[in-house]
Amino acid sequence: MSDLASRITKPDAAPAAADSEAKPAQTAPAADNPADGAGPGLVESNYDVEVKLSDLQNDAQNPLYSVSAFEDLGLKQQIIEGLLALNFKKPSKIQERALPLMLADPPRNMIAQSQSGTGKTAAFVVTILSRVDFEQPHTPQALALAPSRELARQIQGVIQSIGQFCTNLNVEAAIPGSISRETGVRANVVVGTPGTVMDLIRRKQFDVSNLKVLVIDEADNMLDQQGLGEQCVRVKNMLPKSIQTLLFSATFPDNVMKYAERFAPNANQMRLRQQELTVAGISQMYMDCPSAQDKYDVLCKLYGLMTIGSSVIFVKTRESANEIQRRMEADGHRVAALHGAHEGQSRDALLDDFRSGKSKVLITTNVLARGIDVSSVSMVINYDIPMKGMGDREPDAETYLHRIGRTGRFGRVGVSISFVYDRKSYQALSDIANHYGIDLVQLSPDDWDTTEKKVQDVIKSSRARPDYAPNALDS
Numbered sequence: 001m002s003d004l005a006s007r008i009t010k011p012d013a014a015p016a017a018a019d020s021e022a023k024p025a026q027t028a029p030a031a032d033n034p035a036d037g038a039g040p041g042l043v044e045s046n047y048d049v050e051v052k053l054s055d056l057q058n059d060a061q062n063p064l065y066s067v068s069a070f071e072d073l074g075l076k077q078q079i080i081e082g083l084l085a086l087n088f089k090k091p092s093k094i095q096e097r098a099l100p101l102m103l104a105d106p107p108r109n110m111i112a113q114s115q116s117g118t119g120k121t122a123a124f125v126v127t128i129l130s131r132v133d134f135e136q137p138h139t140p141q142a143l144a145l146a147p148s149r150e151l152a153r154q155i156q157g158v159i160q161s162i163g164q165f166c167t168n169l170n171v172e173a174a175i176p177g178s179i180s181r182e183t184g185v186r187a188n189v190v191v192g193t194p195g196t197v198m199d200l201i202r203r204k205q206f207d208v209s210n211l212k213v214l215v216i217d218e219a220d221n222m223l224d225q226q227g228l229g230e231q232c233v234r235v236k237n238m239l240p241k242s243i244q245t246l247l248f249s250a251t252f253p254d255n256v257m258k259y260a261e262r263f264a265p266n267a268n269q270m271r272l273r274q275q276e277l278t279v280a281g282i283s284q285m286y287m288d289c290p291s292a293q294d295k296y297d298v299l300c301k302l303y304g305l306m307t308i309g310s311s312v313i314f315v316k317t318r319e320s321a322n323e324i325q326r327r328m329e330a331d332g333h334r335v336a337a338l339h340g341a342h343e344g345q346s347r348d349a350l351l352d353d354f355r356s357g358k359s360k361v362l363i364t365t366n367v368l369a370r371g372i373d374v375s376s377v378s379m380v381i382n383y384d385i386p387m388k389g390m391g392d393r394e395p396d397a398e399t400y401l402h403r404i405g406r407t408g409r410f411g412r413v414g415v416s417i418s419f420v421y422d423r424k425s426y427q428a429l430s431d432i433a434n435h436y437g438i439d440l441v442q443l444s445p446d447d448w449d450t451t452e453k454k455v456q457d458v459i460k461s462s463r464a465r466p467d468y469a470p471n472a473l474d475s
């Protein structure tokens, strides 16, 4: 198989940082709570010299870099207070650069790309809060669309947190089962999934005539997928023509850009090069499993051996999520499985438990691949390599990036481990590595001491010293 593995490093080779332009110091994480030290799920650092979030934010190559403070961006005082209450001391690059463009008058559309976990949500939330007239508490003025109920609820929470000092802010989630049929939408900010939003508008339970801002989060996914894309276009066609449209994602493959540009005409654009897409704080590894059947044993061994904060296991189907849950529970592990077959409210409860740390292992499908922000996640397992196209012919490089981006949020470190077991899965991972120009480090199922050391070396370091190269091991 070695001919396939131009980007997959051999077991003991010292790997390069994920972003070849990034210096090791930029791969260094801040603590779970960037401002004040290690937080839940991450163990205190062994290193004596630590890097603070402010160090990362002073490094011009880092996506968290900025020269300005939130106070310099001309935001309303209540919004600045909201950001400070969340301990956001400085904007990230996307926040610093996109906000002035999005807040300028007359409003202009925006297509904005920035790596996973770099604060895109706060960028569009601040824009929404800046555009809403709080004198009108029940007139919908801003709408954000997301691909899953979980992400819609999460965005609702971020709007409420950043907007906690905005008197008369009302945020409602337009997701199945949440808006009363009697009253309809009575909020000035609405976050929802496209199908439910479309139904509400059609049933005249959502007055869209005063909407000023439309945000599409995970826009490449929303516009590209047949069902979701059509729903987004239909929703947009029912909104005022002058609406400011903001499209956000960590990925915008070229074939989606033409839809995006049609959907958000004359937009300002912030794009990344392919090699800039990966987050350097995430150490990407892979495990060569002897066979498909052995993947499960390897998984259990990993969990049996290591103390891991919170982790997410991505699988292809709901059935395999259930099956792995069943087997892991029978083997004494405490895990939760969340996927589209569950009822909305039980999905909410499962994710709430995971967020609060009540459950530490979440087995899920692509439904949670995008956007979900749980800062204590220190490991992501790709139990199945993400594939797309008819008959799963092609590797799904975008989904891979979003999945591993559930860890390494805003300067933290994390590990991703992708399981391969045959030529097809190996080739797919190799193609993904080539696509982003990254090197993946091999873990061996025959040498658990080394495997454990490689993984623990990354995840036990809540903060790292400046010359810290997450994958490099003492040989």
Ligand SMILES: Nc1ncnc2c1ncn2[C@@H]1O[C@H](COP(=O)(O)OP(=O)(O)OP(=O)(O)O)[C@@H](O)[C@H]1O
Pocket (backbone or CB within 6 Å): 034, 087, 088, 089, 090, 091, 092, 095, 114, 115, 116, 117, 118, 119, 120, 121, 122, 249, 250, 370, 371, 372, 373, 375, 405, 406, 409, 410
């Ligand atoms: N300026 C800031 N200072 C400190 N923390 C921040 C700042 N902006 C955002 N964060 C935190 O960073 C984390 C990641 O932000 P967010 O979820 O918006 O990432 P994202 O870019 O939307 O990622 P994804 O592409 O995965 O959706 C969140 O926990 C958020 O609270």
